[in-house]
Amino acid sequence: MKITLVKKIKLDGSLCRKCEDVQQKMEAADQMSLIDEVLLADERDASSPGMVLARRYNVDQAPFFVVEREGLQPEIYTVYFKFVKEVLNQKTREEDELKEILNDNPDLDFL
């Protein structure tokens, strides 16, 4: 299995807030060692490796994870806690998962 983490660099050159937040969580939980490759989606450069992956997999949120398993199609995770639960098989709190989903999809509260 190969896991790629894609982080976003904003137009002003800084890392996006959620990317920073996720990275801190992953470092605190010692999960970065489970990531095989980290790529940057630089909004100033459409040809940056992360932007290329985002186009390939039709991803419009960052950060995101690409999980490649031999013989299977790559799986894309845009929700960090879902990735932690389903790929890393680690426990998560439901309230954290739900908050992340709503933060990433602000129109859902309109339902």
Place this chain on the structure above:
Amino acid sequence: MTANLLNTLDLDRELSDQSPQEIIAYALEQFDNIAISFSGAEDVVLIDMAHRINPEKVQVFSLDTGRLHAETYRFIEKVREHYGIQIDVVFPDAYAVNNMVREKGLFSFYRDGHKECCSIRKIGPLRRKLLTVDAWITGQRRDQSPGTRTAIPVIQDDKAFARPDDTLTKFNPLANWSSNQVWEYIRSNNVPYNELHDRGYISIGCEPCTRATGPGQHEREGRWWWEEATMKECGLHSVNTQK
């Protein structure tokens, strides 16, 4: 999953020029296990359209947060009777609500923002419901959200709510329609509607978080008006992700 994503992208280009009825017809034809999300507001047009297309396949659910207006409960019941359909009313996890209310009271959203309450009362039950279907249909429209939310596709691969190792398809047939078009449809087809609309409510959600709006106000101003509009930061800029 890759093939599915590419299909969804291609389909969005193909379907985006089509009418909401054509998009709903396509969705109902493609998926057997598909449900309409009904909020008790003007998204009733989805039920009306689906019922005209294929009444046998209309599966509807509503999120009952426990804080809706009495008028909305009456309207959901009216819709159930009018179309002769079942509406699966889904509820939040009682334990989670109980914990939040015990710790923070019944109106914590005025102080802490609405997201914690919405995540427990809406997103939790929504996720549980969506784990049981292959596709869902919403009444989301581009004109509902000011600022950056102007690119809601008519069909998308819903990565947030998909079952593990599976896909979930989300249809937004009204994405390209305006509020005026929705109301023109409601009036010309005698579709029942929530009586709150006659009292100045445009967008209808939970009772403590919804208010009537005045002339010229955007419908979003009728929801969570005590909070400042925030920009979604972590979206990948669409200009740069398109070829």
